[in-house]
Amino acid sequence: MSHISIAIDGPAAAGKSTIAKRVAKKLEYLYIDTGAMYRAVTLYVLEHGDDIIKDIGSHIHITFGINDEVYLNDKDVSAEIRSPEVTNNVSRVAAIGEVRTYLVDMQREISKTASVVMDGRDIGTTVLPDAEVKIFMQASPKVRAERRLLEETARGNDIDLETLTAEIIRRDEIDSTREISPLVQADDAVLLDTSHLSIEEAEAEIIQLVEDKLEVQ
Ligand SMILES: Nc1ncnc2c1ncn2[C@@H]1O[C@H](COP(=O)(O)OP(=O)(O)OP(=O)(O)O)[C@@H](O)[C@H]1O
Numbered sequence: 001m002s003h004i005s006i007a008i009d010g011p012a013a014a015g016k017s018t019i020a021k022r023v024a025k026k027l028e029y030l031y032i033d034t035g036a037m038y039r040a041v042t043l044y045v046l047e048h049g050d051d052i053i054k055d056i057g058s059h060i061h062i063t064f065g066i067n068d069e070v071y072l073n074d075k076d077v078s079a080e081i082r083s084p085e086v087t088n089n090v091s092r093v094a095a096i097g098e099v100r101t102y103l104v105d106m107q108r109e110i111s112k113t114a115s116v117v118m119d120g121r122d123i124g125t126t127v128l129p130d131a132e133v134k135i136f137m138q139a140s141p142k143v144r145a146e147r148r149l150l151e152e153t154a155r156g157n158d159i160d161l162e163t164l165t166a167e168i169i170r171r172d173e174i175d176s177t178r179e180i181s182p183l184v185q186a187d188d189a190v191l192l193d194t195s196h197l198s199i200e201e202a203e204a205e206i207i208q209l210v211e212d213k214l215e216v217q
């Protein structure tokens with residue numbers, strides 16, 4: 001049986017991982033959070049220096065647990081990769097060619113083993129250009145920063161809306177202007193603006209798109 005791929009791209013805090021995870025669960029597909037992979041590499045680079053990047057494959061081994069935990073060289077780093085230090089450095093590391101080649105190859109290999117919902121910045125354009133369904137998920141910077149604020153506050157982190165807005169805008173700017181695989185909407189991706197959608201509504205829109213697409217095939 002051939003595998004189905006669903007690509008979800010978009011800027012920071014648009015809701016990609018929340019919705020992608022739910023869609024994957026509903027369809028019983030594998031969920032792959034490619035941002036988590038770039039974050040894991042960044043954590044390792046921060047600890048060991050940029051020099052390891054030229055031989056990245058011999059230093060870094062990334063795997064996912066059954067509840068989407070992220071393992072870096074067999075250590076669960078799910079919490080560490082969300083630290084402000086990693087967040088502030090990840091777009092710089094993700095712009096490096098060797099890092100992208102290494103992770104894109106890994107992401108493509110995973111997609112050959114199962115039907116996947118993969119979210120990131122370059123899935124529809126570069127990683128899985130033949131994905132059956134491509135979504136470009138958007139929301140206004142204000143809505144995205146407000147959602148992130150709720151999330152951070154719930155985690156007990158003391159951070160203000162201004163700082164979060166600046167962080168989101170800065171990361172989007174680096175991600176969308178880098179030379180290799182910048183964040184852009186694929187020509188054949190469906191734009192989904194979640195600014196005025198609940199999580200359930202956004203999920204339902206994607207499920208509908210998948211059902212429509214698979215019925216036609
Ligand atoms: N449609 C929605 N309505 C309200 N809140 C939402 C919606 N979608 C996502 N959220 C919330 O917004 C926050 C950011 O969502 P999420 O982490 O899924 O974004 P993301 O696009 O994966 O971000 P990043 O690329 O930075 O990892 C989360 O707290 C999530 O619960």
Ligand SMILES: Nc1ccn([C@@H]2O[C@H](COP(=O)(O)O)[C@@H](O)[C@H]2O)c(=O)n1
Pocket residue numbers: 012013034035036038039090091092094095119120121122123171175
């Ligand atoms: N396909 C991807 C996915 C992510 N990135 C980079 O990683 C950063 C963190 O991603 P999150 O989804 O966890 O926020 C993101 O800002 C990008 O720099 C990428 O380049 N390609």
